[in-house]
Amino acid sequence: xxxxxxxxxxxxxxxxxxxxxxxxxxxxxxxxxxxxxxxxxxxxxxxxxxxxxxxxxxxxxxxxxxxxxxxxxxxxxxxxxxxxxxxxxxxxxxxxxxxxxxxxxxxxxxxxxxxxxxxxxxxxxxxxxxxxxxxxxxxxxxxxxxxxxxxxxxxxxxxxxxxxxxxxxxxxxxxxxxxxxxxxxxxxxxxxxxxxxxxxxxxxxxxxxxxxxxxxxxxxxxxxxxxxxxxxxxxxxxxxxxxxxxxxxxxxxxxxxxxxxxxxxxxxxxxxxxxxxxxxxxxxxxxxxxxxxxxxxxxxxxxxxxxxxxxxxxxxxxxxxxxxxxxxxxx
Amino acid sequence: xxxxxxxxxxxxxxxxxxxxxxxxxxxxxxxxxxxxxxxxxxxxxxxxxxxxxxxxxxxxxxxxxxxxxxxxxxxxxxxxxxxxxxxxxxxxxxxxxxxxxxxxxxxxxxxxxxxxxxxxxxxxxxxxxxxxxxxxxxxxxxxxxxxxxxxxxxxxxxxxxxxxxxxxxxxxxxxxxxxxxxxxxxxxxxxxxxxxxxxxxxxxxxxxxxxxxxxxxxxxxxxxxxxxxxxxxxxxxxxxxxxxxxxxxxxxxxxxxxxxxxxxxxxxxxxxxxxxxxxxxxxxxxxxxxxxxxxxxxxxxxxxxxxxxxxxxxxxxxxxxxxxxxxxxxx
Numbered sequence: 001x002x003x004x005x006x007x008x009x010x011x012x013x014x015x016x017x018x019x020x021x022x023x024x025x026x027x028x029x030x031x032x033x034x035x036x037x038x039x040x041x042x043x044x045x046x047x048x049x050x051x052x053x054x055x056x057x058x059x060x061x062x063x064x065x066x067x068x069x070x071x072x073x074x075x076x077x078x079x080x081x082x083x084x085x086x087x088x089x090x091x092x093x094x095x096x097x098x099x100x101x102x103x104x105x106x107x108x109x110x111x112x113x114x115x116x117x118x119x120x121x122x123x124x125x126x127x128x129x130x131x132x133x134x135x136x137x138x139x140x141x142x143x144x145x146x147x148x149x150x151x152x153x154x155x156x157x158x159x160x161x162x163x164x165x166x167x168x169x170x171x172x173x174x175x176x177x178x179x180x181x182x183x184x185x186x187x188x189x190x191x192x193x194x195x196x197x198x199x200x201x202x203x204x205x206x207x208x209x210x211x212x213x214x215x216x217x218x219x220x221x222x223x224x225x226x227x228x229x230x231x232x233x234x235x236x237x238x239x240x241x242x243x244x245x246x247x248x249x250x251x252x253x254x255x256x257x258x259x260x261x262x263x264x265x266x267x268x269x270x271x272x273x274x275x276x277x278x279x280x281x282x283x284x285x286x287x288x289x290x291x292x293x294x295x296x297x298x299x300x301x302x303x304x305x306x307x308x309x310x311x312x313x314x315x316x317x318x319x320x321x322x323x324x325x326x327x328x329x330x331x
Numbered sequence: 332x333x334x335x336x337x338x339x340x341x342x343x344x345x346x347x348x349x350x351x352x353x354x355x356x357x358x359x360x361x362x363x364x365x366x367x368x369x370x371x372x373x374x375x376x377x378x379x380x381x382x383x384x385x386x387x388x389x390x391x392x393x394x395x396x397x398x399x400x401x402x403x404x405x406x407x408x409x410x411x412x413x414x415x416x417x418x419x420x421x422x423x424x425x426x427x428x429x430x431x432x433x434x435x436x437x438x439x440x441x442x443x444x445x446x447x448x449x450x451x452x453x454x455x456x457x458x459x460x461x462x463x464x465x466x467x468x469x470x471x472x473x474x475x476x477x478x479x480x481x482x483x484x485x486x487x488x489x490x491x492x493x494x495x496x497x498x499x500x501x502x503x504x505x506x507x508x509x510x511x512x513x514x515x516x517x518x519x520x521x522x523x524x525x526x527x528x529x530x531x532x533x534x535x536x537x538x539x540x541x542x543x544x545x546x547x548x549x550x551x552x553x554x555x556x557x558x559x560x561x562x563x564x565x566x567x568x569x570x571x572x573x574x575x576x577x578x579x580x581x582x583x584x585x586x587x588x589x590x591x592x593x594x595x596x597x598x599x600x601x602x603x604x605x606x607x608x609x610x611x612x613x614x615x616x617x618x619x620x621x622x623x624x625x626x627x628x629x630x631x632x633x634x635x636x637x638x639x640x641x642x643x644x645x646x647x648x649x650x651x652x653x654x655x656x657x658x659x660x661x662x
Contacts (some may be wrong), residue, residue, distance in 0.1 A: 002458045003409070007433055009459055050647050078334070079518065086641065087418040089438045090649075093639035097521040097652045102338055104450065104518060105639070105654075107420045107438040119435065119450075126457020127333045128340055146643075187410065187435060190428040308424035308436070310417065312477075316381050318421075321428045323436075 002125070005219025008186045008326075015121040015182040017292075017329065018172045020285035021066035023058055025140070025166030028274075028282065031263045036286035037167075038065065044141060044166060052086065055139035058168040058278075059084065059095040063135050066170040077101045078129035081116040085109060085138050085164075085277050086146060092136070101133070110205075110231050111188070111306030112136040113169065113281040114325040118185040120173045121327070130175050137168035138276030147198060147311060158199035162233045162259060162275035163268075169281030180292040180300075184220050184328030188212035190308070192321040198314055202236025202259075202272055205305040208322030209236065210243040213251075213303055216326040225297035227251055228288065229324070230280035230304035231259035233273030258283035280304040292331045299330045333456070336550025339517045339657075346452040346513040348623075348660065349503045351616035352397035354389055356471070356497030359605075359613065362594045367617035368498075369396065375472060375497060383417060386470035389499040389609075390415065390426040394466050397501040408432045409460035412447040415468050416440060416495075416608050417477060422468050432464070441536075441562050442519070442637030443467040444500065444612040445656040449516040451504045452658070461506050468499035469607030478529060478642060489530035493564045493590060493606035494599075500612025511623040511631075515551050515659030519543035521639070523652040529645055533567025533590075533603055536636040539653030540567065541574040544582075544634055547657040556628035558582055559619065560655070561611035561635035562590035564604030589614035611635040623662045630661045 004010050022037045029040030039061070046054040059082070067074065080101040084091040089105050096103040108115040116134035123129050141151055143164040149155050173182070191208035209229045217224075232240060237257040244251045258280045259273035284302055291297050309320040335341045353368045360371030370392070377385040390413070398405065411432040415422040420436055427434040439446040447465035454460050472482055474495040480486050504513070522539035540560045563571060568588040575582045589611045590604035615633055622628050640651040 001409075001461055052644055052647060078332075083438065087643060088440065088639060088641035090639070090641045090644050093521065093652050093654075094644070094649070097523050100520055102518040102520055103654065104446065105438045107414065107436045109419065115435065122457060122459050123453060126453060126459065128453050128457065130332055187433040189431050189433055190424065192428050308419060308421070310419035310421045312418060313383055313421050313425070316383060318425070321424050323424075323434065 007215050008184050008219035009122060011121050011125045011183055013181060014175045015124045016174050016177055016179045018174045018177050018179050019066060019070050020289045021062050021069060021170045022282040022285040023062050023168050024282055028165055028167055028262060031268060033262055033287050036290060037282065051139055051141035055091045055137050055142050056094045059091050059135055059137040060098045062168040062170040063099055063133055066172055070172065074099060074101055077131050077133050079104060079123065079132045081106060081120050081132060082135040083107050083112040084136055085143055108323060109306035109308050110275060110277050111304040111323050111325050112277040113284060114302060114304035114327045117171060117327050118187060118325050121182040121185055124173055124175050132173045133170055134173065135170040136277040136281045138164050138278035140164045140166045143276055157271060159271050160200040160235050162201060162231065162272045163270035164276035165262060165274045165279040165282060167278040167282040169285040171285060180329050180331040182327055183330050186212055186216040186326040188324045190321045190323050192319055194319045196314060196319040200235060201275060201307045202233040203239060204307045204320035205322040206232055206236040206239035209240050209303060209305045209324040212324035212326050220328060222328060224299050224301040225254060227255045227301040229257045231275035232257045232305055233259040233275060235272050261287060292329060295331060302327045302329060338546050339515050339550035340453060342452050342456045342514055344512060345506045346455045347505050347508055347510045349505045349508050349510050350397060350401050351620045352393050352400060352501045353613040353616040354393050354499050355613055359496055359498055359593060362599060364593060364618050367621060368613065382470055382472035386422045386468050386473050387425045390422050390466055390468040391429045393499040393501040394430055394464055397503055401503065405430060405432055408462050408464050410435060410454065410463045412437060412451050412463060413466040414438050414443040416474055439654060440637035440639050441606060441608050442635040442654050442656050443608040444615060445633060445635035445658045448502060448658050449518060449656050452513040452516055455504055455506050463504045464501055465504065466501040467608040467612045469495050469609035471495045471497045474607055488602055490602050491531040491566050493532060493603045494601035495607035496593060496605045496610040496613060498609040498613040500616040502616060511660050511662040513658055514661050517543055517547040517657040519655045521652045521654050523650055525650045527645060527650040531566060532606060532638045533564040534570060535638045535651035536653040537563055537567040537570035540571050540634060540636045540655045543655035543657050551659060553659060555630050555632040556585060558586045558632040560588045562606035563588045563636060564590040564606065566603050592618060623660060626662060633658045633660060
């Protein structure tokens with residue numbers, strides 16, 4: 001079996017991240033990565049009449065423009081692996097309806113980007129696909145309505161709350177050509193230490209992030225130039241740092257979180273940072289992918305992190321299960 | 332690449348359906364398959380204080396009892412691939428929390444069972460797992476509350492409406508041992524002909540079922556002894572039959588639907604039949620799996636069918652996208 005250590009898959013030299021496409025909303029387009037995104041939309045509704053339809057359009061546009069940019073025809077893509085935060089992953093499903101590519105729908109909340117890339121890498125390595133597109137999206141306005149309260153209520157946000165990224169990212173994986181390669185994949189287990197506050201997702205996800213990262217580093221023994229998590233924000237990031245320090249294995253000098261990279265935390269009033277499936281998707285597809293392509297870093301441990309709660313079960317007194325999936329990338 | 336025809340994966344001789352476990356609620360336990368299920372629970376709440384917690388317990392119990400029945404330890408299972416109908420697939424995620432197995436969450440609505448078995452088969456064939464558990468569940472009461480109206484409202488049901496199965500099924504796939512083998516997998520594309528009536532899911536899913544079944548039969552040219560769909564009910568089943576007849580390729584004499592098998596449609600007042608992720612899961616895990624084990628049939632085309640809508644987008648005027656994934660099994 002292609003497993004090393006306890007929980008990590010070793011991929012042959014044949015899974016290449018050929019290209020990415022990122023599209024974001026106006027707030028993300030004003031942040032520190034504004035020049036790195038492929039497209040910035042100046043209207044949260046993207047010309048649609050609901051936030052849900054807007055989010056879907058972000059996801060369709062990301063995939064279609066990724067294909068266009070690379071002169072790819074839809075029928076050259078063997079599988080579309082995608083998901084999102086909305087109930088019944090409707091952004092992904094309706095995007096798949098437009099795209100007409102055989103479709104594997106996944107749900108991993110904000111861990112979706114690395115879950116889809118991990119699955120895509122395994123399916124290519126296993127000989128089941130030449131080309132896979134992995135995609136996800138999130139939208140601040142649709143996420144607030146579904147998970148917390150409609151924006152129209154004008155509620156005060158908690159300082160530990162994060163700002164769901166409006167945006168979508170699509171990644172083209174292929175078994176030929178040039179580019180950074182996916183070399184290792186670790187699928188996480190659920191970790192739930194009892195956090196039940198939907199306004200503090202960073203704390204809920206941090207123990208899961210630590211668990212998967214730590215297992216990946218033990219399994220692979222690789223010294224990564226950069227380790228990133230998906231959307232822990234300032235609260236979750238500091239918890240992960242502390243958990244590694246407590247374990248006498250600090251990763252602080254090479255660790256960052258996409259939720260703290262995407263926004264200017266001082267000026268953009270996002271409190272603890274960015275979150276949502278789109279967060280790690282657009283930071284990976286722009287900033288991190290360019291770092292790899294330009295050889296500023298020779299390897300990256302990319303880890304999206306998900307909080308798998310629902311408003312219904314939170315009201316029933318349940319806590320928030322966390323999960324994290326790790327993708328080891330080398331150039 | 333391991334693809335035959337346009338859309339179907341050919342699996343080596345190495346993916347064996349080693350065992351299954353099925354658990355159902357009281358109504359299913361009074362139906363024609365009552366003697367085929369491993370466990371019938373006489374209380375819809377399963378001793379819990381909410382339907383959501385009950386559904387989760389069905390799913391955990393199915394997996395735990397599958398492992399127990401086969402003297403398997405959790406750490407012998409490489410991957411758990413599961414999902415369900417509830418928002419944020421909380422039944423699967425909370426079950427995964429109890430089970431502590433690396434977890435791939437999927438969303439395919441009622442197509443979940445064949446989607447998970449298809450992914451599991453590819454990952455075993457690709458050399459990434461020796462043992463995979465695929466699982467799903469649904470619950471009449473939690474599904475009605477989420478998708479239509481709370482039961483407490485006492486609404487009159489439409490004659491085209493189906494009855495969501497209360498139950499969970501778990502399937503153990505392995506690369507060693509004896510049993511029926513998964514030989515072919517076809518992942519579907521989304522088909523949406525514009526049905527927007529959440530009380531007529533059969534009609535919404537039937538075109539997708541036809542599309543995937545037809546593609547699978549063209550790709551593989553296999554003459555199956557039995558072809559089953561997941562939960563089209565009487566309405567959807569008759570549409571699929573008609574679509575094949577229109578195509579001069581009737582499958583009527585070997586085609587059945589799990590939604591019409593699980594209940595006595597004359598006596599159990601379920602209108603158009605059963606539905607839900609649990610429907611195809613428990614019919615496959617009991618009745619169909621036994622037919623294969625006893626060699627009453629030498630091969631089976633098992634196809635779960637999903638309606639990928641959400642109440643939010645239905646209210647926004649969207650139609651219901653359908654999908655179907657096919658699993659070709661031989662003994």
